[in-house]
Amino acid sequence: MRVKLTLSYAGFLMFAGLLLLAAVWLFLLRHVPDRAMLINPDDGLEGDLKGVFPVRSALLGVFAPKAAAVLAFLLVFGLVGGWVLAGRMLAPLTRITDATRTAAKGSLSHRIRLPGRKDEFRELADAFDTMLARLEAHVAEQQRFAANASHELRTPLAISQTLLDVARNDPTRDLDEILDRLHAVNARAIDLTEALLVLSRATQGSFTREPVDLSLLVEEATETLLPLAEKRGVTIETSGDIAPAFGSQALLLQLTTNLVHNAIVHNLPDKGTVRIETRTGPDTAVLTVENSGEKLSPQAVATLTEPFRRATERIRNDHAGAGLGLAIVRRITEAHDGSLTLTPRADGGLCVVVRLPAPPALPRRTPDQ
Structure with missing residues (x-):
């Protein structure tokens, strides 16, 4: 690439030099006569004619060597200057390539951190650093x-x-x-x-997407888990409207069931409550699950979506699950291009909000259709 850029710079400089010399030559041809008469200067302007001198031929003999020298200088200058300029232009790309080779060897902690003004190379380096950070976090x-x-x-x-x-x-x-x-x-x-x-x-993410009503999934999940809630003395309250989402019915049912099960199990030992609400937002379907329980710190809540992570206050029992409930909820939400928000409640317990894309709008049919 450096050789190509060097030849491009030198070729462009040579082309510009040729155009400039051609313009000078055309200017001279336009203003210099083809031949000039020679007279005896001692006789004045009306002296005797001594002959005719070919001006253009003599001018070409003087102009051509000078033009060739100028082109030779431009060629050398273009090659040397182009090589140096191309090297400086490609220096950031070299750093990015070195970082790529380092990452390919398994070292994901390396960062480019390209200095200088924000240009295309800087944007590429920053994007590469972001990718490395996400890969490092994912591998960990x-x-x-x-x-x-x-x-x-x-x-x-x-x-x-x-x-x-x-x-x-x-x-x-x-x-x-x-x-x-x-x-x-x-x-x-x-x-x-x-x-x-x-x-x-x-x-x-290997699943078929279709319109799914979250309110119906909530109804099915609560009916399935109602015996568990009654056994643990937990009251389930549902409310909301029809909330059509766009995704896999089986996975979204698993998401809803995991949230309701998590809210029942990790609740107060007696007279606990679970509130479930579905609603629609701008191009989204929203599912909210709140449960009473022990007070949780924001630091503990931030780790609950990681696999096999549980809050330290939670007691493991026969219904505690495998520690993958909220991790599965997060993965299903991400696979559906949605968002998951976990917030500790001031009175204790957890509030989980899932936002999923709504089904795409169908084209309106004309009366003829």
Whole structure:
């Protein structure tokens, strides 16, 4: 690229020099006669004619060598100057290329931080730095997720292995009790695996989009989880209007179910409340889920959407889930180009607001259609 730019600069300079010399030559041809008469100066203007002198031929003999020298100088100057100028112009690109090679080797902490005024190269470098920062955060999140998922999956397997060893080494042990515990541990492992599959599907974004009414999903989720709410003494209140969103019905139902389940489980031990509201906004469908509960700090709430993260105050029980509920909600929301907002309530508990794109407007039909 530097050679190409150098040749381009030199070629343009040579072309401009040729145009300038051609303009000078045309000017001389226009104002200088082809031939001139020679007279004896001693005789005055009316002296005897001594001959005719070819002015243009003599001028060409003088002009051509000078023009060739000027073009040679412009060629050398254009090549040297173009090489230096191209090097300075491509210096930012060299830094960006070096940063790319460094990132390709696995080092995502490197940043270009290109100085100078804001031009195309600066915008490219800033965009590359932003991409590196997002990649670094994503890789770190995936590493934490893999470590946590391995730990979560290892726990039920280790418990199952312990129960089997107990049953083998202690023939007098009640097998029904061991089978019940194995069933519970196996059910938890299945729930965790299914949650991981849902999380992977939401991350890949491989689903068909269609108009979905969030109010109907709320109704279905609350009916499904009503026995759990009654068991825990939690009252569910629903309100709102029809809220059409655009996405996967199965994934959005999973999102709604996770939010309602999370609000029921992480609530007050007695007389807790869950409020669910659906409404429409400008080109959006809004789902709000609020629940009472213990007071949460903003720092703790900010980490709740990470996989396997729970607030420190929360007690793990048989309904606590796999720690992927809000992580799945976040991934499904992002896959639908929506936004997720978590806010701690002043009286305790959590307020979750999900905004999803509304279905695209259908073209109006004419009377003939």
